[in-house]
Amino acid sequence: MNFSKDLLRLSILLIFLVGCNNDDISSSISNPTPKEYLKNGNADIFLLDGYVFSNAQDVEWVKELKYELGEQVGEITKQANKASKFESGTANKLPIGTKIFKTDTPAYIAIVNGEEIPYLKMVEG
Numbered sequence: 001m002n003f004s005k006d007l008l009r010l011s012i013l014l015i016f017l018v019g020c021n022n023d024d025i026s027s028s029i030s031n032p033t034p035k036e037y038l039k040n041g042n043a044d045i046f047l048l049d050g051y052v053f054s055n056a057q058d059v060e061w062v063k064e065l066k067y068e069l070g071e072q073v074g075e076i077t078k079q080a081n082k083a084s085k086f087e088s089g090t091a092n093k094l095p096i097g098t099k100i101f102k103t104d105t106p107a108y109i110a111i112v113n114g115e116e117i118p119y120l121k122m123v124e125g
Helices: 002-028 034-038
Strands: 045-048 051-055 069-075 099-103 107-112 115-122
Touching (some): 034 051
Antiparallel strands (some): 045 051, 107 115
16 A cells, blocks of 8 residues: 555656646747846847847847848837837837848848848747
């Protein structure tokens, strides 16, 4: 009888540990949120279709990219400095009306007063 009780306790413990472990894995694989970036007062981000895009004009490899503009994939429709106010089309620095374009590279381009500013989609993993 003791063997059965011990086996049952071990089974319950293993189920509990595996369940906790899966939660840790799934939570660590989520994409970054505006809240994570807005902690840095210098962040220049926008949210589009559930993804945060971060200004990459100072990233060396992005500066060296040769790209062609593709289709327009979005437009900035709102400005906010609080993460709770962010929804698709919200930026903290880009002006309302800024058009966002895909390219044939990992960079997306925001056009402000004729200037092409590269942004990168922030994804985990």
